[in-house]
Amino acid sequence: MATRWGCVGPGNISQDFFLAIQDNLPSSDHEFVAVASTNQERAQKFADKFKFQKAYGSYDELAKDPDVExxxxxTLNTSHAELSIKMLEAGKHVLCEKPMGMNHKQVKQVLQVAKDKQKFFIEGVWSRFFPSYNKIRQELTNTTVGDVKLVNVNFCVPISEIERVKNAKLGGGGCLDIGCYAIQFACFVYGEMPESVTAVGTMLGDVDESACITLKYKNGSMASLVYHISTISVITATIIGTKGKIEVHEPFYCPTKVTTPTGTFEFPLKENKYCYPNSAGLHYEVIGIRECLLKGLLESPKMSHYDSDMIHQIMTEVRRQIGVKYPDFD
Structure with missing residues (x-):
């Protein structure tokens, strides 16, 4: 039976998401049922492009559609939690793009509703499903780098002039947009809350432009994470241990190449007219979600509710230390 998809928010990332499915996965496995926007014409245009069966001019209409699984x-960051709760309460499973909430409080609310309604929920940290990340998991399990002592991540990209990034009312700022990827990488490697979180950063108007974050773990291991939205592009990650290191080639959050103590491994993607780098890799996430649904799971072992809770605890603390406040949420 096909997984029956609904789309809320037909923007650029949604175009990449459904193009990745069309390009890489069997049509018999995925059915595009309905797309919803606050603009009927925009929804219809998206539906026509990707052959969705229905187009709605409101999110409520999609929530009521019994054919959507x-x-x-x-949508914009500020509406993620509200819409996730709406869809969960309507009996739908949910894949919500990162960040799933504006703060840790919202994240806990969403996860509780998912638990209460017994519906599958996952935050769209697509990185976790890439073959390169599977290779990293394998190397860490086999301790090829020895004991991990340090994780270094740099996520710097010149995106400060994008309206949704520089506007606090739209849920902008570096942490929610790109810093989350750096933080999730450290959480991916260590798999536990750090003992301490230390952050210093700079502001660009009402949003955070940059931060240097240090995470210290109970065994003395560290993570050094940097993000910046006003520099040239540097998107690297390295795991350093007592016996070796793992280099995740750029861009580390959607990598097609990784170098480990056992060799260099490449996982090429099929190219097409995507809006963002390596978006074809979104199909890995879709495969993982379909497997979970077929097994009746309520969360993914690769990106669990515990993972989201941990990431957002750290993110909320980072923003507190920098001094970022969102008028309607903090």
């Missing part, structure tokens, strides 16, 4: 939410 799982909803992909890709």
């Amino acid at each position: 799982i909803v992909y939410i890709a």
Whole structure:
């Protein structure tokens, strides 16, 4: 039986998401049922492009559609939690683009509703499903680098002039947009909350432009994470241990190449007219979600509710230390 998709928010990332499915996965496995926008014409245009069966001019209409099994939410950051709760309460499974909430409080609320309604929920940290990340998991399990002592991540990209990034009312700022990827990488490697979180950063108007974050873990291991939205592009990650290191080639959050103590491994993607780098890799996430649904799981072992809770605890603390406040949420 096909996984029956609904789309809420037909923007650029949604285009990449459904193009990745069309390009890489069997049509018999995925059915595009309905797309919803606050603009009927925009929804219809998206439906025509990707051959969705229905187009709605409101999110409520999609929530009421009995044919939709799982909803992909890709609206502005500020509406993620509200729409996730709406769809979960309507009996839908949910894949919500990162960040799933504006703060840790919202994240806990969403996860509780998912638990109460017994519906599958996942935050769209697609990185976790890439073959390169599977290779990293394998190397860490086999301790080829020895004991991990340090994780270094740099996520710097010149995106400060994008309206949604520089506007606090739209849920902008570096942490929610790109810093989350750096933080999730450290959480991916260590798999536990750090003992301490230390952050210093700079502001660009009402949003955070940059931060240097240090995470210290109970065994003395560290993570050094940097993000910046006003520099040239540097998107690297390295795991350093007592016996070796793992280099995740750029861009580390959607990598097609990784170098480990056992060799260099490449996982090429099929190219097409995507809006963002390596978006074809979104199909890995879709495969993982379909497997979970077929097994009746309520969360993914690769990106669990515990993972989201941990990431957002750290993110909320980072923003507190920098001094970022969102008028309607903090």
